[in-house]
Amino acid sequence: MNRRKFLKVSSLSLGGLAVAGIGVDMSGITAKKNYYLQGNYAPVKNLISEVGLKVTGQIPKDLSGLFVRNGPNPMSSVNEKKHHWFLGEGMLHGIRLDSGNALWYKNKLVDGNDSNANTSVISHSGKIYAIVEAGGYPVEIDQDLNSLNTKPFYGDKNAGFTAHPKLDPDTNELHAMCYDYANNFDTVDYVVIDQNGSHKKTQSIPFESRSMLHECAITKNYMLVFDLSVVFDLYKLGRGYFPFSWDDNHQSRIGLLSRNGDSDAVQWFDIDRTYFFHTFNAHEDSNGNVIVTAAAYDRLFDTDWNGPFTESPPQLTKWELNPKSGQAMSTKLDDRAVEFPRINPSLVGKSNQYAYALASSNTIEPDFKEIVKYDFKNDTSEVYEYGFGKFGAEPVFVAAEGAKSEDEGYLLSLVYNQETDNSDLIILNAKEPKSGPLATVHLPQRVPFGFHGEWVNI
Numbered sequence: 146m147n148r149r150k151f152l153k154v155s156s157l158s159l160g161g162l163a164v165a166g167i168g169v170d171m172s173g174i175t176a177k178k179n180y181y182l183q184g185n186y187a188p189v190k191n192l193i194s195e196v197g198l199k200v201t202g203q204i205p206k207d208l209s210g211l212f213v214r215n216g217p218n219p220m221s222s223v224n225e226k227k228h229h230w231f232l233g234e235g236m237l238h239g240i241r242l243d244s245g246n247a248l249w250y251k252n253k254l255v256d257g258n259d260s261n262a263n264t265s266v267i268s269h270s271g272k273i274y275a276i277v278e279a280g281g282y283p284v285e286i287d288q289d290l291n292s293l294n295t296k297p298f299y300g301d302k303n304a305g306f307t308a309h310p311k312l313d314p315d316t317n318e319l320h321a322m323c324y325d326y327a328n329n330f331d332t333v334d335y336v337v338i339d340q341n342g343s344h345k346k347t348q349s350i351p352f353e354s355r356s357m358l359h360e361c362a363i364t365k366n367y368m369l370v371f372d373l374s375v376v377f378d379l380y381k382l383g384r385g386y387f388p389f390s391w392d393d394n395h396q397s398r399i400g401l402l403s404r405n406g407d408s409d410a411v412q413w414f415d416i417d418r419t420y421f422f423h424t425f426n427a428h429e430d431s432n433g434n435v436i437v438t439a440a441a442y443d444r445l446f447d448t449d450w451n452g453p454f455t456e457s458p459p460q461l462t463k464w465e466l467n468p469k470s471g472q473a474m475s476t477k478l479d480d481r482a483v484e485f486p487r488i489n490p491s492l493v494g495k496s497n498q499y500a501y502a503l504a505s506s507n508t509i510e511p512d513f514k515e516i517v518k519y520d521f522k523n524d525t526s527e528v529y530e531y532g533f534g535k536f537g538a539e540p541v542f543v544a545a546e547g548a549k550s551e552d553e554g555y556l557l558s559l560v561y562n563q564e565t566d567n568s569d570l571i572i573l574n575a576k577e578p579k580s581g582p583l584a585t586v587h588l589p590q591r592v593p594f595g596f597h598g599e600w601v602n603i
């Protein structure tokens with residue numbers, strides 16, 4: 146989140162802030178410690194580089210490339226009461242694997258393009274980008290994690306992007322829903338970047354709710370727009386807090402927008418109030434219904450003003466949208482807390498049998514000590530437990546070379562070890578994660594709990 150951008154907004158409507166403050170639940174402002182600065186949430190300050198990493202087990206030979214993980218890492222002191230997990234300089238942690246060896250680890254700050262791209266990393270058309278939402282510019286990164294002084298995607302012009310574009314596996318185009326409420330208070334943009342990394346189209350959509358638009362999804366015919374019940378909050382902004390809040394008065398809804406340009410209209414479906422940062426996937430079934438699954442919260446950013454994990458657990462939930470009837474149906478599919486879902490990227494927008502997510506059987510302040518693999522076809526799941534005192538991160542799926550089935554590949558996940566106060570990168574067989582790591586790459590320092598990683602095959 147680009148806080149600097151949001152702060153611009155605070156000068157727009159100081160008079161309105163007092164009005165917005167009436168009736169606001171103040172219970173989020175308490176004297177308790179900030180959950181998101183404790184333990185492995187705390188930032189690291191050392192920028193280091195180490196070659197020849199120690200490995201336990203055998204790194205698959207076909208796994209040659211770069212694993213990069215992005216996340217906010219405040220480098221200067223923060224106001225503990227007000228600090229939000231989503232804020233801080235972007236720090237990249239990279240591990241280079243080559244022919245069964247772990248060549249190096251390094252961590253560097255994202256510092257290019259006047260941006261604070263702290264949320265995710267993607268590779269597209271032979272380049273690597275650190276990305277963020279809310280108007281922050283994307284930053285091109287080289288293979289040594291250096292930020293480059295280029296202006297990605299939009300020609301010679303800088304413009305904001307998103308943390309979660311969807312790469313269409315058939316066209317290699319990136320589809321993104323972008324918002325920048327500091328500059329556009331009433332619309333959001335559907336942006337398409339072509340297979341060469343150039344801007345193809347921007348379509349503005351009326352969006353007066355100013356909800357937090359972290360995610361999107363695509364299907365064969367639709368871009369999905371998520372207008373959910375966490376909205377921009379001037380009251381919090383004016384007082385130096387992360388400026389988004391749960392809003393009981395905002396009806397959650399999912400919109401279907403044609404990808405083919407045959408209509409500008411969004412077909413909206415009302416759903417029970419919810420918020421989710423991350424979809425598992427979306428697709429159209431044989432009846433033309435749109436199926437979307439996500440890690441959905443019943444409530445967040447209401448009493449906890451510092452982050453998402455202490456109010457209600459994110460749980461695997463499915464929505465079926467019927468474009469003919471206009472009706473939506475939701476089903477909660479699992480009781481576990483799950484976050485940071487990943488799938489085989491060749492099935493984005495299509496029906497997938499398998500998905501992988503960070504999981505916790507403890508749903509109050511989830512500790513994410515497991516990876517769950519879901520099998521949607523057989524309605525089963527299996528779990529890998531990281532082990533005593535170990536806490537995991539997003540499991541990134543990487544297909545094996547010449548893979549012939551959906552789950553033929555690997556799961557790459559960072560693991561924090563409380564006992565050693567260091568992190569490892571583990572590599573699991575995605576066909577059978579519960580059998581444990583094929584290899585563990587030992588890193589020279591801990592990697593704080595952050596957001597999204599990517600396997601870069603260049």
Ligand SMILES: [Fe+2]
Binds near residue numbers: 308309422
């Ligand atoms: Fe995200």
